[in-house]
Amino acid sequence: MNSKNTKSVQIGELAKRLGITTRTIRYYEEIGLMGPPERLGGGTRTFNKEDILRLKFILKLKELGISLKEMQELAEHFDIHQQEFDTITPKLIEILDMHISKVDEKIANLSSLRNEIVEYRVRIMDILNSK
Amino acid sequence: MNSKNTKSVQIGELAKRLGITTRTIRYYEEIGLMGPPERLGGGTRTFNKEDILRLKFILKLKELGISLKEMQELAEHFDIHQQEFDTITPKLIEILDMHISKVDEKIANLSSLRNEIVEYRVRIMDILNSK
């Protein structure tokens, strides 16, 4: 079973739990989003509760459409890195607000795009019908 | 001036007119969207009225959010390739309709994403305020 840490998990198990691949987890570590986890004697990664929380947080932000690069910038500002992971600062609010605006903009763009397509469609239909 | 064709243009001029780069035009030819244009003695590409219309059409569809790959499929179905470029068939209508649905879906997704972000934001604000 487990020797020192009561609730540590290996990478495969963790990936399965979260519905992602091991590659994804290693990748997040690779680009500095996850910070080096503890390792077993042989080098096998071990993730504790905190690591898991952080990973879930990352996945949540990703779900919200925030890119990994943006998360890196986020991590620069207030340190997700240094255990103060749950000390959420106004900077996050700021970023979320920016994201809301971005989303609003995208919606607006898509709406006018939709109109254009519909118009174009109408014109084509007219041509077809006038033959 | 011009010897045989009255209104033929070279690639640089055409690119400038349409606000794109020469690379783009060559690329469209490369992937078969444009079909081989006529050439001068030395190999310089020459684009006639028809070529220009086709290119404009491609750019229009691109503006509408249709990918180059989709245009290729489009070209398979009814031949943009063989001068019947302006014989618009119902297949184009079909594709435009598909696109309208896609756009609608994207809008819906972004809307619920927006809600989620706002909710998340509210929760964070609550945490900050309760401190």
Next chain:
DNA sequence: CATATTCCTTACGTTAAGGTCAAGTAAAAA
């Protein structure tokens, strides 16, 4: 202990739509 499973690192592949040289010709202008 042997085998099966999981894990490790390294590193190239993937997608879209071109961008960016580089080396070499052709055409247009002076």
Next chain:
DNA sequence: TTTTTACTTGACCTTAACGTAAGGAATATG
């Protein structure tokens, strides 16, 4: 004619977020 542009092909580069081996070591199971 010389110089300056413009054009040619070929080939490697770019971004995001991983996918997918390859080859080897470690852990778990019978």
